[in-house]
Amino acid sequence: MKDVAIVGVGSSDFRRLYADKSQPNDVYQLAAEAFRDALDDCGATQQDIDGLICTNIKYGQFGETVGLTGPGFVHDLEGTGRMAGISLQEACALVRSGMADMVACVYATNGRTAGTKYGGGDADPAGAYDAMYGMTSTGAYVSMMYQRYQAMYGAPDDALAPLAINNRANGARNPIAVFQKEIDHDEYLSSRFIAEPLRLLDYCIINDGAVAFIVTSLDRARDMRKKPVRVAATAGKAELSRSYISPDFYFETSVAVADRLYQAAGIGPDQIDCMQVYDNFLPTILFTLEGFGHAPRGGSWEWIRDGWIELGGKRPLNTSGGHTSESYMQGFAFHVEAVRQLRGEAGDRQVENCNTVQYMCVSPIVTSHIFVAD
Numbered sequence: 001m002k003d004v005a006i007v008g009v010g011s012s013d014f015r016r017l018y019a020d021k022s023q024p025n026d027v028y029q030l031a032a033e034a035f036r037d038a039l040d041d042c043g044a045t046q047q048d049i050d051g052l053i054c055t056n057i058k059y060g061q062f063g064e065t066v067g068l069t070g071p072g073f074v075h076d077l078e079g080t081g082r083m084a085g086i087s088l089q090e091a092c093a094l095v096r097s098g099m100a101d102m103v104a105c106v107y108a109t110n111g112r113t114a115g116t117k118y119g120g121g122d123a124d125p126a127g128a129y130d131a132m133y134g135m136t137s138t139g140a141y142v143s144m145m146y147q148r149y150q151a152m153y154g155a156p157d158d159a160l161a162p163l164a165i166n167n168r169a170n171g172a173r174n175p176i177a178v179f180q181k182e183i184d185h186d187e188y189l190s191s192r193f194i195a196e197p198l199r200l201l202d203y204c205i206i207n208d209g210a211v212a213f214i215v216t217s218l219d220r221a222r223d224m225r226k227k228p229v230r231v232a233a234t235a236g237k238a239e240l241s242r243s244y245i246s247p248d249f250y251f252e253t254s255v256a257v258a259d260r261l262y263q264a265a266g267i268g269p270d271q272i273d274c275m276q277v278y279d280n281f282l283p284t285i286l287f288t289l290e291g292f293g294h295a296p297r298g299g300s301w302e303w304i305r306d307g308w309i310e311l312g313g314k315r316p317l318n319t320s321g322g323h324t325s326e327s328y329m330q331g332f333a334f335h336v337e338a339v340r341q342l343r344g345e346a347g348d349r350q351v352e353n354c355n356t357v358q359y360m361c362v363s364p365i366v367t368s369h370i371f372v373a374d
Contacts, residue, residue, distance in 0.1 A: 003218035004092045005228035005374065008044060009336040010037025011176070012209035014327035017112075018178045024113040025208045028065045031057055031108035034210035035066055042214055043225030044102065049214070051100030053090055055083045055107040055332070062106065073100050079109070081280055084331025085359065085367025089234050091215035101216060107332040108210035116206060119195075130243060139203060139281055141244040143195035146283035149249060150197065153298035157197065160282045161188040162304045163317075164201045164324060167279070170311065171321025173349040178205055179325045202282040204323035211332035213339070218374065228374045229339045232356075233265035236367035250362045254291025257366045262293075265370040267356060269293045272370070274316050274341050274351045275309075276334035278361035279323045288362045311349060319349045334359055342373045 011034055017025060031054075039045065050072040054062050056079030063069050073094055077083040084107070091103040109116075119137025134140060149155060165188065171177035183201070191199040221228035239246055239253040246253070262268050269292060277288050286304075289295040294315065295303035309317035320326040320337040327333055338357040340346045360368045 001096045003230055004095050004215060005218045005221040005230045006213050006335070006339050006371070007216055007221045007224050007226065007228050008038040008040075008042030008214035009339045010034040010039075010041060010212045011329070011333055011336050012211070013176045014178050014207060014209045015176050015180070017208045018205075021113075025110045027057055027108045027110040027210075028061055030110065030208065030210035031062055031106050031212070032066045034108065034212040035104060035106050038104065038212040038214050041226060044214060048102045049104050051091065051094050051103030053077065053087050053103060053105045055079060055087055055105070056330070057106065057108050073103075079330070081278055081330035082361055082363040082365040082367065084278070084335065085234070085236060085361045085369065086365065087332070088213075088215065088231070088335060088369060089236060089367065092231055092234060095215060095217055101220070103215045104212060105215065105332075106210070106212045107329060109329070110208045112207045118206065135243070137195070138244050139198060140195045142281040142283055143198045145245060145249055145287075146197060148247075149283065149286065153301070155286075155301040158185065158189060159286075159301035160202055161185050162309070163279070163282045163285050164188050166309055167318055167322040167325040170319050170349055171325030173311070173347070174321050174326055175347075177321040177326040178207055179321065198281060198283070201324065204280050204328040205325075207327050209327050209329055209333075211329050211336055213332075213335055222374070227343050229342045230372050230374050232267065232370045232372045233261050234367070234369040235261040235264065236365060238365045240364055244364060249287040249291070250366055251287070251291045251297070253366045254288065254362055255293075257368055258292045261368050261370060267370055267372075269358075272315060272356050272358045273354045274319060274338070274357045276338050276357060276359045277318060277322075278331050278334065278363065279318065280328075280363075282324065284362055285317070288360045291362060291366075292358070292360055292368065311351065316351050319346060319351060331359075331361055338371045342371055
């Protein structure tokens with residue numbers, strides 16, 4: 001199969017958008033800006049793009065907005081975080097099959113200025129039974145899973161604090177992160193409960209912004225403006241049910257994905273230099289580290305306390321600040337951060353000698369990729 005690489009990335013200045021409340025942001029304008037930044041990043045032109053995958057926006061309106069009216073392949077994906085990994089997988093498949101030569105993956109949201117609420121209020125009719133018991137958000141389901149995890153493995157009340165503190169520390173090193181102020185253990189514990197045992201600081205941000213990345217063959221990528229980042233392997237598997245919940249925290253599904261991924265890449269967890277872990281809510285990180293073999297089952301809450309995940313540690317985690325500090329771009333910004341780390345473009349948050357980055361998303365569709373420096 002053809003080797004595939006990400007050659008161009010673009011993203012909004014999330015901090016500026018969050019601070020400016022003067023007027024609503026148009027989701028298609030945000031998407032257009034990120035797309036043009038990604039083109040400029042790799043030196044491609046709009047005419048080079050023959051595949052377009054849009055998430056949370058419609059390809060017709062986006063194509064008209066930017067003047068991309070004749071791509072050979074287009075696809076809309078629903079606006080959920082699990083689609084970030086699927087978007088890259090589709091782009092890789094298109095390039096490898098020859099159905100497209102250069103694919104743009106574009107995501108955008110204006111959730112903050114549009115007043116989007118993730119929970120409360122009227123539930124989807126399909127979930128009306130669950131809503132009777134207060135289950136009107138993904139956070140409520142994750143809270144239930146985390147209560148089960150705590151009961152099974154003895155995780156204390158402050159088990160998630162190192163994750164919140166690490167994300168804020170990395171956000172403070174990232175000039176486009178929404179939250180720039182570090183927090184300490186006491187500040188974490190004083191944050192209010194949203195769906196107990198989850199606190200405000202365990203939740204992702206509702207914010208505006210956009211992300212784009214461009215995928216092509218490695219052969220073509222090597223002739224472009226920036227150093228390409230090769231997709232060494234990608235794998236995924238669904239665990240579908242009516243509700244966002246898994247009795248084993250998506251563990252068996254994650255193990256199956258990990259086995260295929262590491263075998264295909266010829267790389268194991270001990271060879272990963274940097275991790276980008278989907279964190280809609282912080283317990284998801286614990287589930288991910290265990291399912292993908294980075295931490296022992298039931299012991300990730302202890303493993304993260306040993307400094308492994310900090311910048312300068314053995315396996316730095318969410319170096320941009322993650323979904324609780326940089327922005328909630330539903331996994332897409334993690335792909336951009338992976339590219340910047342492997343290019344050595346991450347500034348104060350740069351991981352030393354970074355040659356391998358793993359993206360992981362544990363959700364009803366589990367996906368993971370391993371990226372390597374070319």
